[in-house]
Amino acid sequence: MTRSRVTTVAVVGTGVIGAAWAASFLAAGLDVVATDPAEGAEQRLLDSLRRTLDIATELSGRSAADRGDLRVVGSVAEAVHDADFVQESGPERLEHKGALLVEIDSFARPGVVVASSTSGLAPSALQKFAAVDPGRVLVGHPFDPAHIVPLVEVVPGSATTSELAQAAVDFYRSVGKKPVLVRAELPGHITNRLQAALWREAYSLVDRGVATVADIDTAISHGPGLRWAIVGPLTAQHLSGGQGGMRHLLEHLGPPTQKWMDDLGEPQLTAELAHKLVAGMDEEMNGIDQAELLADRDRLLVDIMRLKRSSTNLP
Numbered sequence: 001m002t003r004s005r006v007t008t009v010a011v012v013g014t015g016v017i018g019a020a021w022a023a024s025f026l027a028a029g030l031d032v033v034a035t036d037p038a039e040g041a042e043q044r045l046l047d048s049l050r051r052t053l054d055i056a057t058e059l060s061g062r063s064a065a066d067r068g069d070l071r072v073v074g075s076v077a078e079a080v081h082d083a084d085f086v087q088e089s090g091p092e093r094l095e096h097k098g099a100l101l102v103e104i105d106s107f108a109r110p111g112v113v114v115a116s117s118t119s120g121l122a123p124s125a126l127q128k129f130a131a132v133d134p135g136r137v138l139v140g141h142p143f144d145p146a147h148i149v150p151l152v153e154v155v156p157g158s159a160t161t162s163e164l165a166q167a168a169v170d171f172y173r174s175v176g177k178k179p180v181l182v183r184a185e186l187p188g189h190i191t192n193r194l195q196a197a198l199w200r201e202a203y204s205l206v207d208r209g210v211a212t213v214a215d216i217d218t219a220i221s222h223g224p225g226l227r228w229a230i231v232g233p234l235t236a237q238h239l240s241g242g243q244g245g246m247r248h249l250l251e252h253l254g255p256p257t258q259k260w261m262d263d264l265g266e267p268q269l270t271a272e273l274a275h276k277l278v279a280g281m282d283e284e285m286n287g288i289d290q291a292e293l294l295a296d297r298d299r300l301l302v303d304i305m306r307l308k309r310s311s312t313n314l315p
């Protein structure tokens with residue numbers, strides 16, 4: 001059995017990601033019961049919501065009057081007691097998440113999905129901590145800034161039924177997210193692996209002196225990154241193939257692409273390379289107000305999201 005109608009979500013851990021989840025859920029009209037034991041956590045959550053809730057509400061297409069209610073409580077048990085869905089966003093360490101999941105699993109009601117925001121831990125490893133109902137523990141991995149970026153990677157563990165994984169996908173979709181069901185447990189799920197593939201070559205090119213840190217950022221954000229935000233890298237390839245699409249593109253440019261792939265670097269992130277990357281970033285940020293850059297990034301992301309919605313053709 002899964003709880004098909006979610007009206008209350010427990011947000012366990014209200015740091016960067018938990019606070020963003022709270023904004024998304026409240027904006028979608030759901031009540032949120034949040035908990036975080038850190039000193040000053042409640043004030044930080046309220047400060048964060050002041051920055052994010054209007055944006056999340058605008059993106060949800062609802063009005064401020066339709067928002068859910070927030071309640072901050074002092075324990076995990078109290079947070080999950082009446083929840084129909086639990087989103088865990090505690091620190092990214094297995095023993096920490098394990099202790100949290102033991103508690104969540106013992107107090108959550110039967111059939112409630114327990115989703116972990118973990119960026120790298122395997123759901124099957126997390127399920128080992130849930131003695132009552134291991135199958136309901138899965139990964140629901142968001143992307144920063146998670147009150148704006150809609151992607152959520154849903155990764156079922158070995159004990160998860162397809163019904164429960166689907167319930168998580170349906171829930172995220174119902175709150176305006178774009179869930180992708182990941183079909184195997186791999187470090188970094190899908191998207192961080194794709195990012196790692198790009199970072200690997202970027203680090204290598206900087207290490208070899210082929211490009212500066214700023215060159216890499218310019219090359220992507222003024223080049224393919226513009227297309228990727230609209231159609232993704234594979235459809236971008238398909239569209240580059242003209243009438244013949246992906247088939248023609250792979251016949252025509254497949255052989256050189258194979259050569260480029262074979263030539264990619266395999267850098268080790270040594271202290272020396274890390275130093276080069278940090279120095280390159282300091283140079284790129286010279287004269288830039290980082291708070292303003294962050295605000296611009298978020299504002300433009302919202303504009304892109306709005307514009308994307310105006311197309312009925314996007315995949």
Ligand SMILES: NC(=O)c1ccc[n+]([C@@H]2O[C@H](COP(=O)([O-])OP(=O)(O)OC[C@H]3O[C@@H](n4cnc5c(N)ncnc54)[C@H](O)[C@@H]3O)[C@@H](O)[C@H]2O)c1
Nearest residue numbers: 013014015016017036038089090091092117118119142144
């Ligand atoms: N920051 C990102 O870009 C990002 C993106 C996607 C996923 N994630 C994942 O989200 C999770 C949280 O990351 P974050 O960046 O928000 O970290 P964070 O350090 O900002 O927040 C973690 C919060 O958990 C709280 N916490 C500690 N013990 C707790 C307990 N017993 N009960 C409830 N809360 C407790 C801490 O006080 C802290 O506020 C991690 O699993 C991380 O991998 C992070």
